[in-house]
Amino acid sequence: MDLSYPADTEPLRAEIRRWLTDNLPDGWGTPGFTMTREERKAFNHEWTKKLFGGGWICASWPMEYGGKGLSLMESVVLNEEFARAEAPLRADFFGDTLVGPTILQWASEEQKKQFIPGILNGTIAWCQGFSEPDAGSDLASLKARADLDGDEWVINGQKVWTTQAQFADYIFLLARTDPDAPKHAGISYLLVPMKQPGVEVRPIEQVDGSADFNEVFFTNARCPRENVVGGENNGWKVAMTTLGFERGSSATTGHRRFLRELDQIIATATENGRIDDPLIRQRLATAWSKVKIMEINGYRSLTDALNGTHHMAALGACNKMFWSEFHKDTMELAIDILGMDGQILTGEPDDLVDARLRRGRDDYPVSDVQASFFFSRSETIWGGTAEIQRNIVGERVLGLPKEPKPAAAAR
Numbered sequence: 001m002d003l004s005y006p007a008d009t010e011p012l013r014a015e016i017r018r019w020l021t022d023n024l025p026d027g028w029g030t031p032g033f034t035m036t037r038e039e040r041k042a043f044n045h046e047w048t049k050k051l052f053g054g055g056w057i058c059a060s061w062p063m064e065y066g067g068k069g070l071s072l073m074e075s076v077v078l079n080e081e082f083a084r085a086e087a088p089l090r091a092d093f094f095g096d097t098l099v100g101p102t103i104l105q106w107a108s109e110e111q112k113k114q115f116i117p118g119i120l121n122g123t124i125a126w127c128q129g130f131s132e133p134d135a136g137s138d139l140a141s142l143k144a145r146a147d148l149d150g151d152e153w154v155i156n157g158q159k160v161w162t163t164q165a166q167f168a169d170y171i172f173l174l175a176r177t178d179p180d181a182p183k184h185a186g187i188s189y190l191l192v193p194m195k196q197p198g199v200e201v202r203p204i205e206q207v208d209g210s211a212d213f214n215e216v217f218f219t220n221a222r223c224p225r226e227n228v229v230g231g232e233n234n235g236w237k238v239a240m241t242t243l244g245f246e247r248g249s250s251a252t253t254g255h256r257r258f259l260r261e262l263d264q265i266i267a268t269a270t271e272n273g274r275i276d277d278p279l280i281r282q283r284l285a286t287a288w289s290k291v292k293i294m295e296i297n298g299y300r301s302l303t304d305a306l307n308g309t310h311h312m313a314a315l316g317a318c319n320k321m322f323w324s325e326f327h328k329d330t331m332e333l334a335i336d337i338l339g340m341d342g343q344i345l346t347g348e349p350d351d352l353v354d355a356r357l358r359r360g361r362d363d364y365p366v367s368d369v370q371a372s373f374f375f376s377r378s379e380t381i382w383g384g385t386a387e388i389q390r391n392i393v394g395e396r397v398l399g400l401p402k403e404p405k406p407a408a409a410a411r
Helices: 007-023 037-054 072-084 093-106 109-120 235-243 256-272 278-307 312-343 368-379 386-396 406-410
Strands: 126-129 145-149 152-159 170-176 187-193 199-203 214-224
Touching: 007 037, 007 072, 072 278, 093 109, 093 126, 093 170, 093 187, 093 235, 152 170, 152 187, 170 235, 187 214, 187 235, 256 278, 256 312, 256 368, 278 312, 312 368, 312 386
Parallel strands: 126 170
Antiparallel strands: 145 152, 145 170, 152 214, 170 187, 199 214
């Protein structure tokens, strides 16, 4: 792996650092910095405008579509500086990172003109409609249907674990448009308005009171025929592109949230005396070592991307499996360190939140550590389960035979 940065990226790094200093609130990132709910709401609204004005949203996109045309290394520098300042970089994760790049690669010019501006300025909120109750890891088994009625698709079916669906304006949806085709071949990738009759969103409340995930039910919902991205019945190829976009430019920053969190856990162990337990110290040392492994693997992934080598899918599977299982173990360690104090909810009153938006009940809030513990339980599932990641590594890295299908195994 190559740890050197091109000299011509340093002026950009200095520019970004100056911009952040000039635009972040006074005191941002200092110990004890807090915002009230109203202050946070105002910050989120104004920050998106500032990001758009600075040209930092989707800055790697081509200039003709509103980006800055940053190279991969320039995008890495951008991500690193925003991560260093702990400043939000995206207006809408699903729009900026997933559906936006998909539209750029696959959509018609008319579709780009319709949707790209709203992604860049943060005025269109998106959610992802892939998983179904019986089609998660085996996504090609999806049953949601879209049937043509004149110039519109009529959509019926159900999606589940749909993050932020209650706030979304559009959903990028996989639906079966040719039920007679092989299961991978009869799927289309649709951009469907959420604010219409026939779309019902039901939040799935978690144990901590948060409800980021949702079920979404479609009953004769509609979208224009021209809202297919990448051609009718070509949705599987388009979707695989979407699932591969969240890599590369964030390779050197992905470990940082885990390191910040681990620093907080170590501080708690020091404060309550658990740091004197040799078993706790060993588990903390193991966690720190794994964060460093994530950092090194990030540089490996970046080097692979820069060289255009063909290990990205396998590396992505390895990295996702590694960090998600690490985080689950580390948050169990955090709860062990808290002891009985971890069994009651200890968040701040709802009139104060920290620099991040806290999840959970307003009247009985979880702390940051407790919220992270609950969320870590899902991380080995979303984005590809740990079992699926192991299959990818076994087949593509170790050269093992493909896992037999259940019917074949029974014979």
